[in-house]
Amino acid sequence: MAKDKNEFVNQIADIDTDFPQWYTDVVLKTELVDYGPVKGTMVIRPYGYAIWELIQQQMDARFKATGHVNGYFPMLIPQSFLMKEAEHVEGFAPEVAWVTKGGTEELAEPLVIRPTSETIICDMYAKWTQSWRDLPLKINQWCNVVRWEKTTRPFLRTSEFLWQEGHTIHATEEEATAEVMQMLDVYRDFAENVLAMPVFVGQKSEKEKFAGAVATYSMEAMMKDGKALQAGTSHNLGQHFSQAFNIKFLDKDGSLKYVWQTSWGTSTRLIGGLIMTHGDKRGLALPPKVAPIQVVILPIAAFKPGVTEKAREVAETLKAAGVRVYLDDSDNSAGWKFNQWEMKGVPIRLEIGPRDIENGCCVIARRDNFEKKTLPLAGLAETIPAELDSVQKGMYERALAFREAHTVEAHDRASLIAAVNEGKFVRAMWCGERECEEQLKRETGISTRNMPFGAEPIDEVCACCGKKAKHVMYFAKAY
RNA sequence: CCGGGUGUUGCCCAGGGGUAGGGCGCUUGCCUUGGGAGCAAGAGGCCGCGCGUUCGAAUCGCGCCACUCGGACCA
Numbered sequence: 001m002a003k004d005k006n007e008f009v010n011q012i013a014d015i016d017t018d019f020p021q022w023y024t025d026v027v028l029k030t031e032l033v034d035y036g037p038v039k040g041t042m043v044i045r046p047y048g049y050a051i052w053e054l055i056q057q058q059m060d061a062r063f064k065a066t067g068h069v070n071g072y073f074p075m076l077i078p079q080s081f082l083m084k085e086a087e088h089v090e091g092f093a094p095e096v097a098w099v100t101k102g103g104t105e106e107l108a109e110p111l112v113i114r115p116t117s118e119t120i121i122c123d124m125y126a127k128w129t130q131s132w133r134d135l136p137l138k139i140n141q142w143c144n145v146v147r148w149e150k151t152t153r154p155f156l157r158t159s160e161f162l163w164q165e166g167h168t169i170h171a172t173e174e175e176a177t178a179e180v181m182q183m184l185d186v187y188r189d190f191a192e193n194v195l196a197m198p199v200f201v202g203q204k205s206e207k208e209k210f211a212g213a214v215a216t217y218s219m220e221a222m223m224k225d226g227k228a229l230q231a232g233t234s235h236n237l238g239q240h241f242s243q244a245f246n247i248k249f250l251d252k253d254g255s256l257k258y259v260w261q262t263s264w265g266t267s268t269r270l271i272g273g274l275i276m277t278h279g280d281k282r283g284l285a286l287p288p289k290v291a292p293i294q295v296v297i298l299p300i301a302a303f304k305p306g307v308t309e310k311a312r313e314v315a316e317t318l319k320a321a322g323v324r325v326y327l328d329d330s331d332n333s334a335g336w337k338f339n340q341w342e343m344k345g346v347p348i349r350l351e352i353g354p355r356d357i358e359n360g361c362c363v364i365a366r367r368d369n370f371e372k373k374t375l376p377l378a379g380l381a382e383t384i385p386a387e388l389d390s391v392q393k394g395m396y397e398r399a400l401a402f403r404e405a406h407t408v409e410a411h412d413r414a415s416l417i418a419a420v421n422e423g424k425f426v427r428a429m430w431c432g433e434r435e436c437e438e439q440l441k442r443e444t445g446i447s448t449r450n451m452p453f454g455a456e457p458i459d460e461v462c463a464c465c466g467k468k469a470k471h472v473m474y475f476a477k478a479y
Numbered sequence: 480c481c482g483g484g485u486g487u488u489g490c491c492c493a494g495g496g497g498u499a500g501g502g503c504g505c506u507u508g509c510c511u512u513g514g515g516a517g518c519a520a521g522a523g524g525c526c527g528c529g530c531g532u533u534c535g536a537a538u539c540g541c542g543c544c545a546c547u548c549g550g551a552c553c554a
Contacts (some may be wrong), residue, residue, distance in 0.1 A: 010516095011491090020548070029490095039545070095553070116554085150480065150552065157553085210554070230554075265554090301512050335514040342514095353513060363513075445550090 002149050012343070015281050019225040024154070026275055029285050030344045031105055033154045035220040038274045040159035042150035044268070047344070050292035052162065056142060058194050059164065059266070062186050063140050068166060081119035084244040088118065090434065091211020095147045097159075107445050113146040118212065118237070121167045122245035129259060132251050134218065138179070140166040153270030156229070156479050163267035163270050165172055169247060169259040174186050176260035183264040184217045187232040195270060196396035197277045198403050199231060200425075200474055202288045202450030207434050210263075214238035222403045222451045223276035226423025228476035231273050234264035240301040247439075266374075277399050278368075284345030285367050287395050288388040293326040296383060298337050298344045300353030302329055314362065314380060321381035323388070342367060347391045348384065368394050378422050409458055416463050416475060420446045425476045427452075429469035431462035440464055440475075449474040 009223050012029060027033050035041070044052065048176075059128050060070070064083035076099060092115045099111040114120065125137060126329030145159045155161075166183060170176040183371040184201055190200045199219035209216035213235040221231045241247070242258040251257050278285040288294050295318060299311040309330055315327045328337055334351075341349055362380070365372045368391050407425040410416035419426045421444075430436070430448065437448045455472035462469045 018548095024547075035546070037545090089554080147554075149554095151550095206545090208554085216554095233554075267554095301490090303512080331512085333516060334512050335516080337512095338514050340515085352511065355513075 012281075012283055015224065015279065022279075023272075023276065026279055026283050026343075027154045029382075032271070032275075035154075038159070040149055040156050042154045044162070047292060048271065049275070051286070051290050052268055054290045054292065055194070055270060056164075058192055058396040059186075060140075060142075062190060063085045063164075063166065066139045066182060066186060068140045068168075070141060072141050072143065072239065073114075073117050073124065073141070075114050077114055077117075079110045079112060079121045079477075081123060084119065085212045085241055087240070088212035092116070092147075095149060095217055097146045097148050114143075115145055115147045116263075116265070117141065117143070117145075117165055118167065118241055119245070121245060122241045122261075125167075125169055125259070126245050126247045129169065129247055129249050132249055135249060135259065136168055136175060136179075138166070138168040140164055153272075153479075155268055155275070157269075161268050162416065163265050165263060168262045169242065170261070171249065171251065171257070171259065173260045174409055176238075176262050177236060179215060179262045180215075180234045180264070183262070184219065184232075184234040187219050187234065187264070187266060189287075190220065190266075191231060191270075192396060193220055194287070194289045195274055195277070196289075196392060196399060197231070197273055198396065198400045200450060200452060202452040202474070203439055204233075204450050205432070205448045205473075208439055208448060210235045212240050214240065218450050220476075221273050221277060222406060222425055222476075223273070223479070224279065224402070225276070226406055226420075226425070226476070228425065228474075229269070229273045229276065229479040230449075231270060232264070232266040235262060237261040237263060278345075278395055282339075283343030285395070286345035286347060286394045288347045291345065291347050293322065293341075293344075293346050294324045294388055295326075295348045295350055296337075296341045297325060297327045297350045297352065298341075299327070299329055300333060300351055300356075302331075304354050306357060307352065307354060310357050310377075314350065314352060314377065317381055318384055322386060323384055338365075347386060350384075366391055366394075368398065410463050410475075411459050411466055413466075417444050418444065420444070421477055425449070425473060425474055426463075427458070428463035428473055429457060429459040429461065430471050430473035431465055431467040432470040433465070433467070436462060436465045436467070445477055446475050447478050449476050449478065 001056045006056055012025035015022045031045045033042045033044055096114045096115050099113060100107055128134060142164045144160055144162050147157055150155050152158050168169045168179050188199055189261050191197045193287050199221045199451050201219045204216040215236040217234045218230050219232045220228045223229055224261050239258045239260060241261055247259045248256050249259060273282060297311050297315050299307045311327055315325050318325045345367060347367050356362045361376050363372060363374055406423060407427060408419050409429045410419055410426045416428055441447050449475050451471045459469055
């Protein structure tokens with residue numbers, strides 16, 4: 001008989017009443033991560049790392065398709081590099097980790113462990129760039145970075161995390177601008193079509209832009225608690241770094257010019273976004289495209305003759321059809337397995353028992369909407385992939401509907417604050433002034449997220465301070 | 480960095496100066512499997528770390544660390 005739910009070992013906190021605890025429970029109990037021995041660090045366990053690998057593969061393919069190549073730059077950066085771009089130092093200095101000794105000897109110049117790689121890449125780019133023929137140069141790297149954060153949460157903010165950072169240099173400003181926009185769109189497309197996570201794309205305010213950038217663009221996703229997650233950024237660096245690092249080329253017209261530069265990045269934070277976009281009271285729910293296991297096969301009454309064999313056969317069929325399957329033939333009870341695999345977010349569960357075998361069918365249950373249906377065993381190689389597509393789309397649509405239901409317009413400060421405090425994104429007019437957003441942040445914890453492109457004004461005045469409005473802006477509380 | 484909470488077996492927790500406890504999980508066997516089964520026998524602990532008080536500390540005191548929640552800060 002059913003036990004008291006508190007006795008379940010893998011019970012997770014209630015998503016509606018204790019969202020932060022729910023998040024922590026989910027990441028730990030589904031074995032995505034564990035805490036590392038050093039404060040703020042996380043161990044990414046195989047199930048979590050498998051998600052990251054799927055993200056990498058599919059994102060990397062998009063980078064290659066847009067003309068980028070991968071490289072790798074050193075993790076240790078001379079202190080002097082960091083100091084070359086004024087805003088960059090100011091932005092990153094408070095959170096860098098230092099290496100001051102090599103073995104037992106004090107280093108002549110302290111080294112920083114990269115918090116981001118603009119500086120060291122600029123140093124190399126300066127060496128490699130002489131002619132307009134050397135441009136553009138478009139290199140991406142997959143690596144780790146370290147930022148000494150005070151408050152940490154698995155995936156969302158950790159002292160060390162994995163990411164990709166693209167760094168490009170171009171002969172003209174127009175070309176660099178086009179690159180910045182293209183990569184923002186690559187990110188948007190990836191978020192929507194692979195992660196099933198709708199995003200708002202737009203430009204960040206001056207206050208929120210990257211340290212050293214001319215302009216920063218972001219994609220912002222809504223989490224189930226109504227908070228915003230900055231899920232990816234694309235920066236127009238102009239000539240700030242090329243001037244600081246002397247990256248020059250001889251142009252066609254015979255004159256020496258500084259290059260125009262961009263950088264863009266996404267991180268393992270995307271996994272946090274995935275969890276908080278799709279998760280529910282039962283735990284994780286993974287979109288099929290990033291699910292390490294897309295279909296879990298559960299033999300029912302496996303001790304009866306023929307059941308396990310049939311389950312294996314189905315597994316082989318699906319594997320051959322390119323589906324990531326796992327056959328759970330452990331001797332846990334069926335009920336336990338149902339709960340376990342739902343918690344781990346597997347998109348489709350396939351049950352096969354004596355009854356099914358007699359009838360030449362199996363039962364599938366979808367993680368996204370809990371629908372169960374019976375499918376003929378013949379044709380699974382076609383019906384299952386189709387079902388996975390349907391889950392992928394269904395998850396995106398549900399997330400989109402959620403976001404739309406939680407995004408409102410506001411025309412004055414009081415209603416803006418009230419709506420955000422109810423867990424909503426607010427679309428409102430904004431004056432563009434730093435003091436205005438700083439005050440709002442200080443008093444309410446609400447920040448500007450980004451300014452959508454080509455948005456029609458909805459008012460004359462700033463919803464926040466009442467001055468003349470300049471931009472449409474999304475406001476929210478952020479992770 | 481500031482404030483609150485928590486550290487006892489893999490997990491959840493009880494205990495409260497004198498032999499280390501329970502439930503779950505784990506191992507073995509039987510049995511069982513369509514929504515968290517059952518019986519039996521086992522294994523598993525430097526009671527977060529350090530210092531102090533004491534004949535004796537998991538227990539009392541001080542310090543530290545980690546996790547966690549909230550806030551401040553921040554790509």
